[in-house]
Amino acid sequence: MSIALDLALLAGSVALLMGVIAAVRYAGERFGWHAEVSRKTIHVAIGLYAMALPLLFDTRLPVVVLLLIALALMGWLRLPQVRTSGLGKAIHAVERRSLGDIWLALAIGFVFLQSEGEYIFYALPLAIITLSDTAAALTGSAYGRSRFAVEDGVKSWEGVVAFFMVSVIVAMAMLLLLTDAPRLNVVVLAFAIAAFGAIVEAVSWRGLDNLFVPICLQFFIKGYLFAEPMALALIALQFGVAVIAVAVIARRLALSVHASRAFVIAIFLFLGAGGPYGAVVPMFAIAAHLVARRRPCASPHRDLDFIATLCGAGLIWFFVGETIGPSALSFYNLGMAGMALGLLVVATGGRVAAGAVLTIAVGAGYIALLSLAPGHALHSPYLPLVAAASLLLVTGLVLARTPWFDRWRAPRLGAVANLVPFAAYLATLGMQ
Secondary structure (H helix, E strand, O other): OOOOHHHHHHHHHHHHHHHHHHHHHHHHHOOOOHHHHHHHHHHHHHHHHHHHHHHHHOOOHHHHHHHHHHHHHHHHHHHHHHHHHHOOHHHHOOOOOOOOOHHHHHHHHHHHHHHOHHHHHHHHHHHHHHHHHHHHHHHHHOOOOOOEOOEEEEEEEHHHHHHHHHHHHHHHHHHHHHHHHOOHHHHHHHOOOOHHHHHHHHOOOOOOOOOHHHHHHHHHHHHHHHOOOHHHHHHHHHHHHHHHHHHHHHHHHHHOHHHHHHHHHHHHHHHHHHHHHHHHHHHHHHHHHHHHHOOOOOOOOHHHHHHHHHHHHHHHHHHHHHHOOOOOOHHHHHHHHHHHHHHHHHHHHOOOHHHHHHHHHHHHHHHHHOOOOOEEOOOOHHHHHHHHHHHHHHHHHHHOOOOHHHHHHHHHHHHHHHHHHHHHHHHHHHHO
């Protein structure tokens, strides 16, 4: 495809996006649409057009450029004047804090770049977040009676059921049309995808379902598209047992039901993305967070902030490692180990002796884990030295500024813990 045609398609795509937003705003004001109807109409239009991107562009670069432009436009639509009286009113008239439009653009980019040229890996997650999420929102708004609390408000079980039912239909139709999977697999997989997607949507908050649902479903589909039905049934059983077990433990730890379900989703996300080697350290970090909860934290939703930070950091590492170079699993594990160490030092109240012992223990555990790294993971002979520098930085900063981590604990620790590993990963790539 020529550069001129790519540029023309980019310009046309941007014009179409703005035209749809303007048309929806006009129709909403003209016919008195509910704000949720206007917002979801735009959501559906963007999702359906995004599904056509692999058919319009034959290389990655134009799609990446288009998504960057879309992100810039979404930011512009959030400006106060545009948000309240301009085009942004069609999206942001709903009175709740949400970055759903931003998360959707990022999710489209992620699943596009990680689809490996297989259309089903890209289109099915987007179709579900486009159609099933819309069905859930509109059903919940109009008919929701049985409600449950989430971080930024409430959701309804009627909406969850609508999400599940639409997902079954969408998944079954697309799997039959776009894959050669055995018919029994299609049926079992469609129900598994619908159930998993509905649970992820139910536990998401602040519009993060637009990010988590497509990415989690892509991992799930890539891992189990041709799995035996019994293997899928076993995964479903394990997931159900994990949800029940965490719910029981959550009562003793004073965790909300919402947070406990989100922890289970996070664990399965790490298992799907990195396997056992990529999941063991994040699970250790989760345990460290539960220990650190006994020290007060000013953040109103510290458990969900931690889950969002852990998953966000993991997705960034996965994206970088799978897109620009060899797998970053060992460097990512170091970042997660730093987060766990920081949380444990916070739990001690900033005691120097305890911090020193914990640093040695976590460092030794990380170095021992390196011997189990899979062959595709990028390795450096300097990793033990990098680990020492990174963990000492985390411990030193937490000991010096312990009260600073009593607010926005997880995001601040996540930034500090991943700084050295990320720089070391890029430096290792540069030396190859």
